[in-house]
Amino acid sequence: MGDGQPVTSDWIAGSVNTNPVVVRRLLSALAKAGLVSSIRGSAGGSVLARPAGQISLAHIHRAVDEEEGPALHNQTPNQACPVGRGIQPVLVRIIDRAEAAKEAVLATTMLSEVVAAIRAEAG
Amino acid sequence: MGDGQPVTSDWIAGSVNTNPVVVRRLLSALAKAGLVSSIRGSAGGSVLARPAGQISLAHIHRAVDEEEGPALHNQTPNQACPVGRGIQPVLVRIIDRAEAAKEAVLATTMLSEVVAAIRAEAG
DNA sequence: AGTTTTTGTAACAGTATCAATCACGATTAC
DNA sequence: GTAATCGTGATTGATACTGTTACAAAAACT
Numbered sequence: 001m002g003d004g005q006p007v008t009s010d011w012i013a014g015s016v017n018t019n020p021v022v023v024r025r026l027l028s029a030l031a032k033a034g035l036v037s038s039i040r041g042s043a044g045g046s047v048l049a050r051p052a053g054q055i056s057l058a059h060i061h062r063a064v065d066e067e068e069g070p071a072l073h074n075q076t077p078n079q080a081c082p083v084g085r086g087i088q089p090v091l092v093r094i095i096d097r098a099e100a101a102k103e104a105v106l107a108t109t110m111l112s113e114v115v116a117a118i119r120a121e122a123g
Numbered sequence: 124m125g126d127g128q129p130v131t132s133d134w135i136a137g138s139v140n141t142n143p144v145v146v147r148r149l150l151s152a153l154a155k156a157g158l159v160s161s162i163r164g165s166a167g168g169s170v171l172a173r174p175a176g177q178i179s180l181a182h183i184h185r186a187v188d189e190e191e192g193p194a195l196h197n198q199t200p201n202q203a204c205p206v207g208r209g210i211q212p213v214l215v216r217i218i219d220r221a222e223a224a225k226e227a228v229l230a231t232t233m234l235s236e237v238v239a240a241i242r243a244e245a246g
Numbered sequence: 247a248g249t250t251t252t253t254g255t256a257a258c259a260g261t262a263t264c265a266a267t268c269a270c271g272a273t274t275a276c
Numbered sequence: 277g278t279a280a281t282c283g284t285g286a287t288t289g290a291t292a293c294t295g296t297t298a299c300a301a302a303a304a305c306t
Contacts, residue, residue, distance in 0.1 A: 008252065015204045019295050024253065041303025042251040057217065081138045086244035087237075094180065094232055102225040109217055114210075121209035131281065142266050147282065164274025165280040 006045025026064060033063030052115060058107035129168025149187060156186030175238060181230035 009027065013020040027046050030036045035055055038046045048055065077084035132150065136143040150169050153159045160172045171178065200207035 006252095010252085015201050015207050017199065017201050017207070020253095021255090021296070022294065024255085028254070038253060039303085040251095040253045040301070042249095043304060044252045044302080046253090057221075076140065078138050078140050082245040083241060084138045084140070086241040090237060090240045090244060094229070094237070098180075098225045098228040101228040102221045105221040105224040106217070114213060114217070117213045118206060118209040121213060122205040129281095133281085143282095144267070144284090145265065148284085151283070161282065162274085163272075163280095163282045165278095166275055167273080167281045169282090 004047065006039050006043070006047050008045045011045075029066070030060070030063050033059065035059055035063055048111075052112035053110050055111040056107045057109045057111070057114070058103045060111070061103065061106050127170065129162050129166070129170050131168045134168075152189070153183070153186050156182065158182055158186055171234075175235035176233050178234040179230045180232045180234070180237070181226045183234070184226065184229050 009020040009023040012023045016023065027036060027038060031038050031046075031049075034049055036046045037049045038044070077087060079085050132143040132146040135146045135150075139146065150159060150161060154161050154169075154172075157172055158178055159169045161167070161169045200210060202208050
């Protein structure tokens with residue numbers, strides 16, 4: 001997948017020890033984010049849509065963890081209480097900042113570096 | 124809870140619109156972390172174990188989200204493949220760094236500031 | 247053309263997780 | 277002693293995710 005050769009979902013599934021459909025679901029999300037492009041039919045598979053040096057872990061994270069709402073609590077707090085009414089926007093702001101810091105770190109690591117680290121680990 | 128008065132789980136549950144038992148379980152985790160102390164019996168409840176200016180959101184986050192293992196994937200990857208064998212420790216390292224960055228931001232905000240922000244929001 | 251390989255997606259069962267709830271013992275104020 | 281309150285175990289229901297089967301669509305190869 002790093003080079004030109006398309007990799008099949010079956011191959012990845014064997015490597016990650018899971019089902020090909022699960023892999024295809026994830027690849028579908030990555031494709032929607034423009035990170036990989038999939039080729040159907042015989043001799044098909046998936047390839048990176050751009051060089052691994054231009055794909056950060058933040059890109060992958062965003063593509064896979066879509067998470068629409070902040071989802072602080074499924075139940076809305078009591079709006080009659082001043083605390084219940086005010087806590088939501090305050091916490092959302094802070095959590096957003098913290099999440100942004102996490103993403104900033106993930107943005108500094110490129111997929112190519114991960115691959116290099118794995119190569120180094122494997123000797 | 125900020126002042127001396129103990130707050131009951133029933134009161135909090137009414138404010139957050141959930142069940143008292145759910146609140147008590149969370150307070151139990153906070154008590155184990157030494158952030159609050161609970162008083163049983165009549166006229167009981169929970170109070171902060173130390174001033175709100177000395178409790179950061181990181182403390183709370185750590186107390187509530189215990190999360191033992193990194194839990195990258197329930198299924199262990201194929202150890203025969205060099206990628207499957209090497210990817211786990213590499214990703215764990217990076218994710219740990221990102222998580223640390225998130226905690227660092229949460230550590231800069233104290234509970235007292237959150238309370239002040241809520242007071243300001245509520246006018 | 248027809249066969250084979252492969253993706254994309256729907257459908258479904260099994261499982262894990264979590265909130266909510268009930269229940270009950272332990273503890274403390276009055 | 278009575279009432280209030282925490283602590284915790286057990287149960288139920290909702291939600292989500294994984295794993296799996298199935299099948300249509302697409303593309304290569306003969």
